[in-house]
Amino acid sequence: xxxxxxxxxxxxxxxxEPRRLLAxxxxxxxxxxxxxxGCEHGICGACSVLMDGEAVxxxxxxxxxxxxxxxxxxxxxxGPDGEPHPLQRAFSAEHALQCGFCTPGFLMVAAxxxxxxxxxxxxPDAVEGVVGSNICRCTGYEPIRRAIARAAREQxxxxx
Numbered sequence: 001x002x003x004x005x006x007x008x009x010x011x012x013x014x015x016x017e018p019r020r021l022l023a024x025x026x027x028x029x030x031x032x033x034x035x036x037x038g039c040e041h042g043i044c045g046a047c048s049v050l051m052d053g054e055a056v057x058x059x060x061x062x063x064x065x066x067x068x069x070x071x072x073x074x075x076x077x078x079g080p081d082g083e084p085h086p087l088q089r090a091f092s093a094e095h096a097l098q099c100g101f102c103t104p105g106f107l108m109v110a111a112x113x114x115x116x117x118x119x120x121x122x123x124p125d126a127v128e129g130v131v132g133s134n135i136c137r138c139t140g141y142e143p144i145r146r147a148i149a150r151a152a153r154e155q156x157x158x159x160x
Contacts, residue, residue, distance in 0.1 A: 003067040007032065008076025016063040023047045023058035026073060034074035034104045038135075045134030048105035049073050055112040055133075074104035077111060086151040086158075087111055096147035098138035105134050110148045114155060121152035 005012050007030060016025055026032045026049070038046035040059045047058040050072040077085045087107050090096070097103045113120055113130045120126050127148050131141050 007071045018064050020063045022061040022063045025063040032073050032075050045105040048108045050112050055109040086154040090147040090151035094143045094147040096143040102136045121149045
């Protein structure tokens, strides 16, 4: 089936079998391997990407369902000049990654949440909701909470 995906701002015309997952198309056809496959059941969140600004599990979405949609992966998180996103800087500063397997998924759900709610840093319950949506086996989650709040504060200060 012929589909068009706009991934990280670039349109891609693809021929995708109706049963292929978005995660497989991103990784295998487009070479965007930052979208990790963990559980392949939608539980761990390692495959999270933004579809039209909303976080989705790429292991649960068929590529054909994304025809005409805008997809943002972790590779598209940095600015056009390569400057790291505030979340990327905050994850590094707060030591919010260890093995790094879950990191792309956390970055993407957090990016979607920050875009939707710039005041996220002032609402620990909202940060907790973002963190609770994905699984990390290494960090203990506290550094991830701090990183998301730090990035939210940084974004707020730069846009004020």
